[in-house]
Amino acid sequence: MGKNRQHSVTDVPYRPSRGAPVGMDVLNFAELSTRGGRRGLDLSAPLRPDFHHLIHVRQGPVRHIVDFQNYKLDSGSWLWVRAGQVHQYVPRDHTTARGTIVIWQPGFVAAEPLHNDSPMLLTGPHARSAGLALRCLIHEYGDLASLPLDAHIETLRHLLSVLLLRLTHACPASASSPGPSHDAFHRFRSAVERDFADSHHVNDYAAALGYSVRTLTRATQEATGSTAKQYLDARILLEARRLLVHTDATSAEISRQLGFRDPSDFTKFFRKRDGGTPLQFREVGRGTAPVALSAPASGDTSARSPAHG
Structure with missing residues (x-):
């Protein structure tokens, strides 16, 4: 790979x-x-849209890479890619593929049914039930003139909510209903997304949000299967991976961006959770484009958090 090549992610509003x-x-x-x-936009280059993508493939395959994971979407498959990924x-x-892509801004649907931040891949007969x-959503989307605009938009909100609920309950790992700790995790997730580069300690988030560390840990485990500390570390690690592969920032610069006091602390953090050094990850990521860094040999993967790889 040429030394002068610039690496970057294109933010897509x-x-x-x-x-x-x-x-x-x-x-x-x-x-x-x-x-x-x-x-x-080059759709085969790394893009970071600020909106959700729900991809349904009628005729595939379509191969898609989301935060260093490979997804192969055969005919009948669905993939939900979250805003910011x-x-x-x-x-x-x-x-060459045929299918439908639904895109929407965060907040268009009042309550998105999935807690997990990883992409969601669905295949097989359960996915077809959606x-x-x-x-119905496509029909209503194209039938703009039959209702006043406000009613049309509200109908689309409800139909999209129904579609997302159908997909959620077709995925056993995500089908559980929100528990009593839902609000605690939702607030914690928002705080982590905002402050992960400034605070690496769960007790800081607990104090700021008015919860105990135990409450945040229980809420996060209910929603994601991970502890609050694992969830926070996973978010930091994911951003480190993005910066290493998609930018030309040095390891020391990335360390500062992510709030580490010393580059050696960043290296220790990365090695403990990834198994190699930051520069080793960069070399692998840039030497095997475009493939997932932790994908199974078959090339197929089910949805899981890429930051835990």
């Missing part, structure tokens, strides 16, 4: 298509390619 309701859009793969070209298509797959909900 939400821009609805003309005539689309505020906050949500539905398009097919051909429209995705056209829109990407119009905006000067770094993802990219394998070249040419999106130009097809009717998707067809």
Whole structure:
């Protein structure tokens, strides 16, 4: 790989298509390619949209990389990629596939049913049960003139909520209903996303939010299966991986960006959780593009947190 190559992630703000309701859009793969070209985006390069993607493949396969994991979407598969995740298509797959992509801004759906922040991949007969909900959403999306705009948007909110609930309950690992600790985890997750580069200690978050460390740990375990400390460390590690592979910042610069007092502390943190040094991870990531760093040999993977790899 050439020494002068610049590495970066392109941040992609939400821009609805003309005539689309505020906050949500539905398009097919051909429209995705056209829109990407119009905006000067290379869909096979790392992109970080500030909106959600729900990808349903009718005719595949489509290979997709989300934060260093490979996903192979065969016909009938669904993949939910969360806002803020770094993802990219394998070249040419999106130009030959057929399917639907639903995109929406965070907050368009009042209560997203999944707690887990990792992508969600669904295949098989359980995933097909969501097809009717998707067809209803597509029909309503295209039927703009039959309702006042406010009612049209509200109908889309409800239909998207139904679709997400159907997908959630088709995924056994995510099908549990929110427990009494849901609010505690939601607040903790938001605080971690905002402050992970400033505070690496769960007790800081507990004090700021008015909870005990035990309460945050229990709430996080209910929602994700990880302790609060594991969840926080995973978020820091994920950002470190992104910066190592997708930017040209030095390990010392990344260490400072992520709030470590000394670069050696960052190296120890990274080695303990990843198994290698930051620079080793960068070399592997840049020498095997575009493949997942921890994907199974088969090339298929189920949804799990990439930051725990």
